[in-house]
Amino acid sequence: MEKFKIRFWDKERKEMIYEGGRPVVFDTSEALIGTEVNGVLVYDGDYMESTDDDGNISQIPIVFENGSFWADESFAKDGSYLTLLAEWKEPILVKGNIYEKP
Secondary structure, three states, X not given: OOOOEEEEEEOOOXXXXXXXXXXXXXXXXXXXXXXXXXXXXXXXXXXEEEEOOOOOEEEEEEEEEOOEEEEEOOOOOOOXXXXXXXXXXXXXXXXXXXXXXX
């Protein structure tokens, strides 16, 4: 069974709060679920780096939807083309998240 982790984005302080950190005020924070995928800890809202065959680097958002983690490969990053993260062929390189590094 997969073990999930949780972190919170404090909307007022503009900072990430991890498990075991300071107390969380739920009406000003957003909970973000995370787990290990292919040996890498990922959270909903993270960005990973992807390199295509021509060497172009893209930032791919990671989303948690319908109980699974997905790579949003749509051009508009609107969730219209999702790939199951567990089936991602490249190494997963988390480079930031939509909150701290938009």
